Amino acid sequence: MHRFHRKGGKLYAEGVNLDSLADRLGTPLYVYSAGTILDHYRRLRGAMRAVDPLICYSVKANSNLAVLSLLARAGSGFDVVSGGELERVRKAGGKIAKCVFAGVGKTDExxxxxxxxxxKAFHVESEEELERIALVAGRKKGRRAPVSLRVNPDVEAGGHAKITTGTYANKFGIPYELVAAAYRRYAGDRRLKLVGIQMHIGSQITRSAPFRAAVRKMIPLVERLRDRHGLEYFDLGGGVGIVYEDALASGRDGWWKSPKAERAMTLAEYATSIIPMLRALKMEILLEPGRFLVGNAGVLVAEVLYRKQTGKKHFTVIDAGMNDLVRPAMYEAYHQIESVEKPRPGAISTDIVGPVCESGDVFGHDRALSPLERGDRVAIFSAGAYGFSMASSYNTRPRPAEVLVSGTKAKVIRKRETVADLWRGEKKS
Ligand SMILES: Cc1ncc(COP(=O)(O)O)c(C=O)c1O
Incomplete structure (x- = not known):
């Protein structure tokens, strides 16, 4: 259950009124609910308890130190894809022994x-990378690098082309047919320790069938490699989708019959479709959720600047842009948009757009909203994952502040950037 709701018509994050928060801290403003993040973490663990998984939160989804430390305290491990993310986990107090290091292009450093x-392990995406890790580990005498190969199972997961990862048209992982030979080749290598096996088929997957198909395809291979090389864990990656439509109206964070979309899987459906196969393996199970934990735990609050009518369309210009939240522009992603104050009676149809000089800077086309005026605030929902972490300063726009709400407390967990922050390190010619 997510904790954004209306009280007296006004929008709240847990016990905090979003309009008052925006008065105090300005807009655009990212607001996250700590209760929602923890609730999602516990629900996923609960649904999968039969295999007692180690959850390695995928840091790329939202890498703020406060989010990481919140999850670290709850017992979470982490999935990182860069040296920078690894440093973030350390800084946040996360256990590095519960940290897996993925990514197709790791440098020696x-x-x-x-x-x-x-x-805990490097998740290796090519044989050349495996050789490189062996070489680097070989220089550190006596240090064996724990490695697991990322298998590309060549399974269609559906969803947007830019977030599909588990087919041979994608750059990720080692093809299924080549994996056993790669393990065999490095089995006796004293610089490496073969510890596990990993897959990740894509993101925002709302049906259980692709997960089931991928796990089913992987099981014989995993069993064989477990027996041959003593692999300890099977990591299923992330990808569990959330519902972006009507996130507020339903009061739920996913898995109900959405009026517009096909029914998304329930967490129980996800779990029951794979648990019997996983239990039989008798291996440690790892999961790498990103979006599922934080997606519906965040909103981006923005203020209305202008309205205009072109003769063809009505536009509402807000002070958040595609630089702050790129998902609609990059993935054609849908985000629910709602008035923060009590909605006025009536409805308009409007395109909600940002100030960035790009035609793609649109948060929603032809949205039916209550009439909005200059100074009104809107909340863009489901912005907790791949929101701030993908934000840029394009158009020399400082990135928004971030706030973590817990009950009636709101803590600024990242200050709003200043323009001077943006040219730090630059020199006039
Ligand atoms: C290897 C890996 N694990 C986990 C994730 C997290 O995915 P999601 O946020 O869909 O759970 C990703 C996302 O791209 C990934 O590439």
Whole structure:
């Protein structure tokens, strides 16, 4: 259950009124609900308890230190894809022994850092990378690098082309047919320790069938490699989708019959479709959820600047842009948009657009909204994942502040950037 709701018509994050928060801290403003993040973490663990998974939160979804430390305290591990994310986990107090290090292009420096800090494993995406990790580990005498190969199972997961990862048209992982030979080749290598096997088929997957198909395809391979090389864990990756439509109206964070979309899977459906196969393996199970934990735990609050009518369309210009939340422009993603104050009676049809000089800077086309005026605030829902972490300063726009709400407390967990922050390190010619 997410904790954004209306009280007396006004929008709240847990016990905090969003309009008052915006008065105090300005807009655009990212607001996250700590209760929602923890609730999602516990629900996923609960649904999968039969296999007692280690959850390695995928840091790329939202890498703020406060979000990481919240999850670290709850017992979460982490999935990182860069030396920078690894440093963030350390800074946040996360356990590096519960940290897996993925990514198709690790540098020597990143491999050295992973070894030095003692990651649970490197998730390896090519044979050349495996050789490189062996080489770097070989330089550190006596340090064997724990490695797991990322298998590309060549399964269609559906969803947007830019977030599909598990087919041979994607750059990720090692093709299913080549994996066993790669393990065999490095089995006796004293610089490496073969510890597990991993897959990740894509993101925002709302049906259980692709997960079931991928796990079913993987099981014989995993069993064989477990028996041959003593692999300890099977990591299923992330990808569990959330419902973006009517996130507020339903009061739920996913898995109900959406009026517009096909029915999304329930967490129980996800779990029951794969648990019997996983239990039989008798291996440690890892999951790498990103979006599921934080997506519906965040909103982006923005203020209305102008309205205009072109003769063809009505536009509402807000002070948040595609630089702050790129998902609609990049993935044609849908985000629910709602008035923060009590909605006025009536409805308009409007395109909600940002100030960035790009035609793609649109948060929603032809949205039916209560009439909005200059100074009104809107909340863009489901912005907790791949929101701030993908934000840029394009158009020299400082990135928004971020706030974490817990009950009636609101804590600024990242200050709003200033323009001077943006040219730090630059020199006039
Ligand atoms: C290897 C890996 N694990 C986990 C994730 C997290 O995915 P999601 O946020 O869909 O759960 C990703 C996302 O791209 C990924 O590439």
């Amino acid at each position: 990143e491999i050295e850092a992973g070894l030095r800090y003692g990651v």
